[in-house]
Each structure stands twice: as C-alpha cells, then as structure tokens.
Amino acid sequence: MPTPPSSSHRAHPQLPDGVVTLSDHERHARSLLDESAWAYLFGAAGDELTLASNLRAWQEMTLLPRVLRPLAGGHTRVELLGRTLAHPILIAPMAYQRLAHPDGEHATALATAALGAGLVFSTQASAPLEEIASMFLREAGRGPLWFQLYLQHDRGFTQALVQRAEAAGYEALVLTVDAPVQGARDRERRSGFRLPQGVAAVNLDGLRAPAARPLTTGQSALFDDLLCHAPSWDHIAWLRSITRLPVLLKGILHPDDARQAVACGAAGVIVSNHGGRTLDTAVSTASALPAVVQAVQGAVPVLVDGGIRRGTDVLKAIGLGASAVLLGRPALHGLTNAGATGVAHVLRLLRDELEIAMALTGCRTLADAPDALATVHPRPRPPA
Ligand SMILES: Cc1cc2nc3c(=O)[nH]c(=O)nc-3n(C[C@H](O)[C@H](O)[C@H](O)COP(=O)(O)O)c2cc1C
Numbered sequence: 001m002p003t004p005p006s007s008s009h010r011a012h013p014q015l016p017d018g019v020v021t022l023s024d025h026e027r028h029a030r031s032l033l034d035e036s037a038w039a040y041l042f043g044a045a046g047d048e049l050t051l052a053s054n055l056r057a058w059q060e061m062t063l064l065p066r067v068l069r070p071l072a073g074g075h076t077r078v079e080l081l082g083r084t085l086a087h088p089i090l091i092a093p094m095a096y097q098r099l100a101h102p103d104g105e106h107a108t109a110l111a112t113a114a115l116g117a118g119l120v121f122s123t124q125a126s127a128p129l130e131e132i133a134s135m136f137l138r139e140a141g142r143g144p145l146w147f148q149l150y151l152q153h154d155r156g157f158t159q160a161l162v163q164r165a166e167a168a169g170y171e172a173l174v175l176t177v178d179a180p181v182q183g184a185r186d187r188e189r190r191s192g193f194r195l196p197q198g199v200a201a202v203n204l205d206g207l208r209a210p211a212a213r214p215l216t217t218g219q220s221a222l223f224d225d226l227l228c229h230a231p232s233w234d235h236i237a238w239l240r241s242i243t244r245l246p247v248l249l250k251g252i253l254h255p256d257d258a259r260q261a262v263a264c265g266a267a268g269v270i271v272s273n274h275g276g277r278t279l280d281t282a283v284s285t286a287s288a289l290p291a292v293v294q295a296v297q298g299a300v301p302v303l304v305d306g307g308i309r310r311g312t313d314v315l316k317a318i319g320l321g322a323s324a325v326l327l328g329r330p331a332l333h334g335l336t337n338a339g340a341t342g343v344a345h346v347l348r349l350l351r352d353e354l355e356i357a358m359a360l361t362g363c364r365t366l367a368d369a370p371d372a373l374a375t376v377h378p379r380p381r382p383p384a
Contacts, residue, residue, distance in 0.1 A: 062374040091108060094332060
C-alpha cells in the first residue's frame with residue numbers, strides 16, 4: 001500500500017455495530033472526515049438539487065410485487081459487452097480516492113474484484129493505473145475493468161494514456177462527456193478545499209498546462225480559452241481510431257445524444273449527471289433513463305448511475321432497461337469507514353438487498369425486473 005497522504009481523515013479500522021445500510025455508511029463517514037474533504041468527496045454543484053433529485057427519483061418509483069412465482073435457482077447474473085457478470089453493479093469512476101482513506105484506489109480495487117463487481121478507474125485517480133489493473137485482474141471472480149477517460153488538451157498525451165490503459169489490461173474506455181468544465185462546486189469553494197500533499201492525479205504526471213490564449217476585451221476565459229480544448233462529437237471518431245477497446249460514453253441524458261452516440265460507434269452509453277457534480281438542476285438519471293433506452297433501441301447497452309443507494313434502486317434501474325448500474329459515493333463512504341473492508345461491505349449490502357428485492361417482487365432473474373415496476377415503460381429489451 002502507498003504511504004498515507006497528510007490526513008483529512010481520522011482512520012477508523014473497523015466498522016462500528018449498527019452500520020447495516022448504505023446510508024448508515026454515509027452517516028458514519030461524515031464523522032470521520034474533515035469539512036473540506038467531505039465537501040470535495042460528497043458535495044455536488046450549485047444548490048445540490050440534482051444530487052437530491054437523483055436519490056428522490058429512485059425512492060419515489062414504486063414496485064408492484066408478484067407473488068407465488070417460482071424463485072428457486074434464481075440469480076443476479078447479467079450479460080454485458082460479451083461477458084457474464086455475477087451481478088449488475090460496477091463502481092463508478094471517482095477521482096482522488098486517497099482523500100477518503102490512505103489506501104485509496106488500491107482498497108477499492110481489492111474489494112471490488114473480490115465482490116465480483118466491475119471497476120471503472122478514473123483518469124484523475126490518485127494511484128497508478130497499472131498497479132490497480134494488476135491487482136484487479138489477479139482475482140478470478142472479478143467483474144470488468146474499464147478505464148474512464150477525460151480527453152486532455154494534448155492529443156499525444158491522451159493517446160499515450162489510452163495506450164497505457166490498453167497495455168495494463170483495461171477492457172473498455174469510458175469517455176466522460178458531461179464535464180467540459182467543472183460545475184459550480186460551491187460547497188467545495190466555501191470549505192476552501194485544496195488537495196493535500198500526497199494526493200494527486202498521478203496518471204497525468206508530465207501533462208503540461210495548455211498555453212493560455214491572450215484574450216481581448218469582451219472575450220470570455222471560458223468560451224475563448226478553456227473550451228477551445230473541449231471534446232466534441234468529432235473526437236469520438238478520433239478516439240475510436242487510436243484504440244481497439246470499446247468506447248462507452250458517460251454523461252448522456254438526452255435521447256438524441258444517445259442516438260448520436262450509437263451512430264458514432266459507441267459500444268454503450270451511461271446515463272449520468274455526474275452525481276449532480278456538474279450541472280445543478282439537470283434531470284435525475286432515473287427520469288432520463290427510459291427515453292435513452294427507447295432511443296438506443298437495444299443497439300448497445302445502457303448503464304445508469306446517480307443516487308443508487310438500495311437494492312430496490314438497482315432492480316428499478318434494470319427494470320427500466322439498464323444493463324447495469326454504477327455506484328458512486330457509497331463506495332467512498334465504505335472506503336472512508338474501513339478501507340477495503342468498508343467497500344466490500346457496501347457492495348455486499350447492495351447485492352444482498354438486490355436479491356431480497358428480486359425475491360419479494362417475484363423476479364427469479366433480472367430479465368423479470370420490468371414486471372416489478374408499478375408503472376409500465378415501453379422499451380426494447382437491452383442487448384447482451
Ligand atoms: C468524489 C467523486 C469523484 C468523481 N470523479 C469522477 C471522475 O473522475 N470521472 C467521472 O467520469 N466521474 C466522476 N465522478 C462521478 C461518478 O462517476 C458518478 O457519475 C456519480 O458519483 C454517481 O452518483 P452517486 O455518487 O450518487 O452514486 C465522481 C464522483 C465523486 C463523488
């Protein structure tokens with residue numbers, strides 16, 4: 001394990017009694033972190049309304065259970081990009097995990113692999129991508145290992161990063177498209193958040209900042225400088241041309257963007273609003289998901305993240321046509337609370353809750369999940 005960063009975190013080796021849900025994990029994590037680490041890790045943009053509506057949208061969706069159906073031999077397996085996964089839960093890409101715990105991404109990877117979940121590793125991680133891949137790929141029962149990419153202003157650097165990810169054994173690229181600029185992270189600014197010594201985006205070492213463009217009066221630092229480097233649809237073709245890996249787009253909310261993603265050759269789309277960390281008052285992901293599923297017409301898998309906190313949320317997402325879900329903050333709550341043990345506990349809780357929810361709604365497998373929803377959503381079946 002790497003040396004600990006100068007700490008924002010009061011280490012707590014073991015989970016206390018009474019932590020039996022993901023929200024218990026959140027409450028406990030709150031007591032261990034200082035205000036500014038909390039603001040970075042768990043805050044969101046603006047008034048944090050999208051963060052709240054992501055949670056509420058799943059909570060308000062109701063289930064209509066079926067009874068007396070045969071359940072023996074049931075399972076949570078799903079097909080995704082040509083693989084059979086033990087269950088449909090992946091860990092979302094999240095930057096700077098050493099803020100949550102000194103073991104950071106190493107602990108998350110260890111727990112995720114052991115629990116058969118998928119891992120999406122962030123470009124802005126605070127651990128080397130090769131170390132995480134070799135640790136993750138060693139586990140026989142592991143889920144998929146994907147690399148989340150932020151396109152950098154320097155194409156050569158981006159290409160080299162993609163090549164490193166390929167060489168290390170990552171199996172897909174997840175291009176995040178909803179953050180051409182950072183959202184207005186007010187909580188973070190109020191707290192005076194700064195990365196502590198020892199926590200850095202180590203996979204971006206060597207990347208030079210772009211030369212600032214001289215602005216004339218009336219020009220905008222955003223539109224006339226920063227956004228000149230922002231990714232566009234044209235970059236998808238470029239990215240596909242430099243990699244043999246499938247490319248999924250993360251941060252799709254509009255059905256027309258989902259159609260365009262498919263037309264550009266994306267291997268999948270992830271319905272996401274970045275957990276409310278980019279555009280506040282953006283629609284909740286649960287409300288955006290059905291139209292995206294409809295638009296994609298089964299051509300590629302649709303995944304979703306944002307506000308998943310219960311097994312029932314996972315069941316609802318699959319019922320609406322998602323092939324799998326990504327779990328964000330709760331994994332970092334578990335990490336904060338007890339390192340790898342905490343992440344593993346969070347994943348175990350969520351999977352157990354999913355199985356209970358399936359049994360109580362009469363779903364023997366996740367193919368039955370649409371039947372569990374109280375409201376019928378017309379949709380094609382997602383592909384394998
Ligand atoms: C601390 C933190 C860091 C994140 N870093 C990234 C990142 O580097 N790349 C990315 O695509 N998304 C990033 N996200 C967004 C997550 O991948 C995911 O979309 C979101 O957290 C899901 O919502 P949830 O936290 O409610 O589960 C980050 C989220 C958090 C909380």
